[in-house]
Amino acid sequence: MSIKKTLAIAYVSAGVIFSNVSCASNEDVVTTTSNGKSYYHLKLSLDDQSIKSIKELSADQFVMNGGQFEVRVQQKALPIKAPNCKSDLILRMPWTNSDLSAAEVFIDEKYNVYKAIVDASKSEGSNVDVYIELNPYVQKTGDDFELTECNVFFRHANGQYIPKTGVLN
Numbered sequence: 758m759s760i761k762k763t764l765a766i767a768y769v770s771a772g773v774i775f776s777n778v779s780c781a782s783n784e785d786v787v788t789t790t791s792n793g794k795s796y797y798h799l800k801l802s803l804d805d806q807s808i809k810s811i812k813e814l815s816a817d818q819f820v821m822n823g824g825q826f827e828v829r830v831q832q833k834a835l836p837i838k839a840p841n842c843k844s845d846l847i848l849r850m851p852w853t854n855s856d857l858s859a860a861e862v863f864i865d866e867k868y869n870v871y872k873a874i875v876d877a878s879k880s881e882g883s884n885v886d887v888y889i890e891l892n893p894y895v896q897k898t899g900d901d902f903e904l905t906e907c908n909v910f911f912r913h914a915n916g917q918y919i920p921k922t923g924v925l926n
Contacts (some may be wrong), residue, residue, distance in 0.1 A: 807834035
């Protein structure tokens with residue numbers, strides 16, 4: 758077995774053993790706990806049918822916005838109920854403070870996600886996977902989750918988009 762394959766297996770095994778992740782009642786939602794607070798996130802696949810609109814921005818506009826953008830998505834694209842919403846949901850990428858030492862890298866990462874979403878919105882049959890944070894607009898009702906508002910955020914921490922579910926490193 759190659760060293761690369763051995764390391765990959767060890768990395769995955771360690772992540773499974775040491776992870777502080779538990780699946781919530783809704784199988785699509787991953788729950789992590791940090792400082793005694795539960796965070797709910799999930800992987801969402803967006804395509805030309807689920808993306809209702811996204812404003813096109815130039816690279817310069819994107820940087821001036823600190824990597825912040827929003828996408829309107831059909832409610833049915835999300836596996837979580839949103840009983841208070843009468844139309845589309847708004848998926849928001851939070852702003853990155855340009856004073857952060859890694860701001861340029863973080864905004865570039867967000868721009869790549871943004872471009873992939875724009876491309877998926879224009880191409881029949883193509884899709885892009887994104888990761889969203891349901892907090893703070895989520896509540897658990899019985900065994901299910903439901904949104905209390907009509908918007909959710911891309912998963913993020915300290916100005917950076919987090920392209921995965923599970924615990925932060």
